[in-house]
Amino acid sequence: MTDIARLFGIEFPVFAFSHCRDVVAAVSGTGGLGVFGASVFTPEEIEIELDWIDRHSHGGPYGIDFAFPPRATDSGPGAEPDLPAQHRAFVADLLNRYGVAEFPAGTDEERATYRGVDFGDYDEALEVVYRHPNCRLVVSALGTPPSGVVERAHAEGRLVAALAGKPEHAVRSVAAGVDIIVAQGSEAGGHAGSVSTMVLAPQVVDAVAPTPVLVAGGIASGRQMAAAMALGGAGVWTGSMWLATEESDLSPEMVQKIVTADSWQTVQTRSITGKPCRVVRSAWSDAWEAEGSPKPLPMPAQGFLVEDAMRRIERASRDRDTGGLELLTCPAGQVIGQLTKVSKASRLLLDMVEEYIECVEDLERRLVAE
Amino acid sequence: MTDIARLFGIEFPVFAFSHCRDVVAAVSGTGGLGVFGASVFTPEEIEIELDWIDRHSHGGPYGIDFAFPPRATDSGPGAEPDLPAQHRAFVADLLNRYGVAEFPAGTDEERATYRGVDFGDYDEALEVVYRHPNCRLVVSALGTPPSGVVERAHAEGRLVAALAGKPEHAVRSVAAGVDIIVAQGSEAGGHAGSVSTMVLAPQVVDAVAPTPVLVAGGIASGRQMAAAMALGGAGVWTGSMWLATEESDLSPEMVQKIVTADSWQTVQTRSITGKPCRVVRSAWSDAWEAEGSPKPLPMPAQGFLVEDAMRRIERASRDRDTGGLELLTCPAGQVIGQLTKVSKASRLLLDMVEEYIECVEDLERRLVAE
Missing domain, CATH: 3.20.20.70 (Aldolase class I)
Structure with missing residues (x-):
């Protein structure tokens, strides 16, 4: 072709x-x-x-x-940056306000580290x-x-x-x-x-x-x-x-957010990785945009700052906790407004090429x- | 066709x-x-x-x-809104800092009103x-x-x-x-x-x-x-x-800004009309974005607030005053990065259709x- x-x-x-x-x-x-x-x-x-x-x-x-x-x-790897106390407190307070549970003590979840940054x-x-x-x-x-x-x-x-x-x-x-x-x-x-x-x-x-x-x-x-x-x-x-495909491994809660969102419900935010990153707008991105909130740290510090929070939020949302669902987000572009149902990936591809x-x-x- | x-x-x-x-x-x-x-x-x-x-x-x-x-x-027409003293002072101070001259007293310029809002x-x-x-x-x-x-x-x-x-x-x-x-x-x-x-x-x-x-x-x-x-x-x-056409009635100074700007030099700002309006980034839009600056007023109040300032800036830029040139802006989209010279409008149209x-x-x- x-x-x-x-x-x-x-x-x-x-x-x-x-x-x-x-x-x-x-x-x-x-x-x-x-x-x-x-x-x-x-x-x-x-x-x-x-x-x-x-x-x-x-x-x-x-x-x-x-x-x-x-x-x-x-x-290089493993060089964890200093994270300001103000930023740590902001994240802790945010999770607290939305009632996001801690990891169960002594489990693998508690010990996991975020490798994306x-x-x-x-x-x-x-x-x-x-x-x-x-x-x-x-x-x-x-x-x-x-x-x-x-x-x-x-x-x-x-x-x-x-x-x-x-x-x-x-x-x-x-x-x-x-x-x-x-x-x-x-x-x-x-x-x-x-x-x-x-x-x-x-x-x-x-x-x-x-x-x-x-x-x-x-x-x-x-x-x-x-x-x-x-x-x-x-x-x-x-x-x-x-x-929003049958093959996607996003949580059902995140897929639900995506198929119901319109194209105006994404936002570029530095609050996830430290660089402008377009995500589904949520209470998380709103909180970082609010007046008086600290400015996100640069990459990779912001990623280190929020890694546990992101995992705790996803965990809470899978438990269908209201606060976790409100904070839950993931990277996504403006086209999610076009996605209104869960489809098979191969079907999506063939339909796209035919159109x-x-x-x-x-x-x-x-x-x-x- | x-x-x-x-x-x-x-x-x-x-x-x-x-x-x-x-x-x-x-x-x-x-x-x-x-x-x-x-x-x-x-x-x-x-x-x-x-x-x-x-x-x-x-x-x-x-x-x-x-x-x-x-x-x-x-x-309706003529209903000039109340303009907060803080906003008036911000505009006056901004023009002052950039050394933008007043209108000549007693002239038509001084008496003109901005009808766009x-x-x-x-x-x-x-x-x-x-x-x-x-x-x-x-x-x-x-x-x-x-x-x-x-x-x-x-x-x-x-x-x-x-x-x-x-x-x-x-x-x-x-x-x-x-x-x-x-x-x-x-x-x-x-x-x-x-x-x-x-x-x-x-x-x-x-x-x-x-x-x-x-x-x-x-x-x-x-x-x-x-x-x-x-x-x-x-x-x-x-x-x-x-x-950036031969037919355009923009000032030569504004055309110059446009043909030298790349696509990253526009910004959506509420500082001109009160609604998000994409313009060529300038000291004007930067000043309104700066920390501590007042939030622009809603439409049509912001337009009333800045109308004289806009005209004074254009006047100063036509006189090639440095401050006026720095503040000068006009509505323009991201495509201005493609405009690198002044062309004939009819030629632009025919080239576009041919391509x-x-x-x-x-x-x-x-x-x-x-």
């Missing part, structure tokens, strides 16, 4: 980011390319997940996504990746990856992609050897910038041509896919549309009808 | 909003449809401007755009419109127009359009008899909401089908036009792309090459 599809030997130029192996396998097994968001997993867990994906994706290729540290000088272990994780030949794409979630990563990936015959919210970031990544750019507009879930997909994508496409650019942010239907391709995309990068083809044919028809 | 083009007897489904009659005439005379932003003009001035457009648009149809009061209960006289202005048969479209900039306006326009054989930043606003406008919806994403210049064009447009299209929807926000090239049409647009609504056609043909080619 497109150059990028030929490059990977896939049918459709649709890339699907998910933290859930079931979504990755479903998309890669249906002609797209699933990308496994691996930042919160240990190397041992990644081994298990990739083995599972290999067995369930009908031989389709897939990718993996890491939050490599944005700069080589960033603190701990920029480490990716060397070991990448060794796992390179033992999985179908994992054809290594993605850097936060921009230009460390140079060693690019060289090694290429030596292993893998392609490397990097997300970009500005043309100059994309140019820097291409100079560092990155093969594919993901241009992500402000409407996207998770970490993104302030310029929308409609405006950003053509600028990135022009800045790095002929490097292929996947268009991300606001893409969850065939019409949006056609729009992204019109903007110069070699393909599309999707994420939020897989949150895309119809949309392009309709555009051509309207042109000729002149 | 499209239904909407046939409806108006125009060649291209491109609508061009501008406060400048030269831009309106150039677009309407080249096969598009110019829309004259008339809110800051008196009925007498509108008569002069429309007569001029009639003489310079080669018989092409055009439209007119008013900021009708969003609700019938809003205060004075929701009045539009009955009389519309009578002027109805004496101009080529003014085929009446547009409501702030949402559903007053019902009397729709009835009268239809009786006069004119079509009515209304801007919408949410599907429910579009539905309300269609219920009020509006013929065409302009779905405006958050990247747009001027008053807009928080959801991007990519996400908003399909929702509005579906909500009001089969009512035609013009897609606005982030549209300034043929690729963006193709994307907008893919999202279900019956046509496109453009604005910022006409700011749009190539883009659609390329989309179709890529599909068939599968």
